[in-house]
Amino acid sequence: MFIPYSGRNGAVEPALAVGWTLNIEMFFYLVFAFGLLLKERHRLTYLTVTLGSLMLARFLSTEVAAFKVVASPLLSEFLAGIFIAVWYLSGKALPKTMDMLFIALGIAGVALSFWVEPPDGGFRRAVMWGLPAVLLLIGALSYERNGRQRIFEFFRHIGDASYAIYLSHLLTIAFCKYVFDKTGLEPGNASLGQQLSLFAAVFVACMAVGMACYHALDKPSHQWMKQWLRRYWARPTANAIPLRP
Secondary structure (H helix, E strand, C coil), rough: CCCCCEECCEECCCCCEEEEEEHHHHHHHHHHHHHHHCCHHHHHHHHHHHHHHHHHCCCCCCCCCCHHHHHHCCCCHHHHHHHHHHHHHCCCCHHHHHHHHHHHHHHHHHHCCCCCCCCCCHHHHHHHHHHHHHHHHHHHHHHCCCCCCCCHHHHHHHHCCCHHHHHHHHHHHHHHHHHHHHHHCCCHHHHHHHHHHHHHHHHHHHHHHHHHHHHHHHHHHHHHHHHHHHHHHHHHHHHHCCCCC
């Protein structure tokens, strides 16, 4: 379901369309995992050179669908995340007068993107949406480190369920559209108030279905996998025969 291929519309994506982001994520995890085999001082250089070379390779002419995934300009956002992690783990933070400025600039960048032509998925997308995301993340991490954060358990819970919400939201939207069509509702011809009400209803439905999938499938499978891994890794230790001197 997640193997990318070239569709008739020219898009390179898996059968479950939202899986295109997972293609890039899983590839990044693979590249990152190889970096763990290196000494720690070489890992950042390895990741920078590898991801940078792959993005430059995109300019090569090829029709192979998988290559278009592994050479995606969106890898630049993963690389930015790596450098942010290195910066954060060093114990640094923006001054208190700067963290909110970064957050505001990030939000403004996202808002501005709605007023210009949508990106085509190339490097323009990475700049238009990736740069505001970088500003938001740096500002939020600094805000937290400066001791001014408030913990909202409800939002944390939504974050835990975000993967299930993401995978299910298109199916939920399609079902809501089916219901609207059968009941004679036509959001495109409705008043602004009706459109906002329908949007709110679809949004709540997406959140509810995603949360249900998280509790019914996602969370239990995670717990089962963790228990299985603990037993798997503990078994060789328990049965190990001590070496004689």
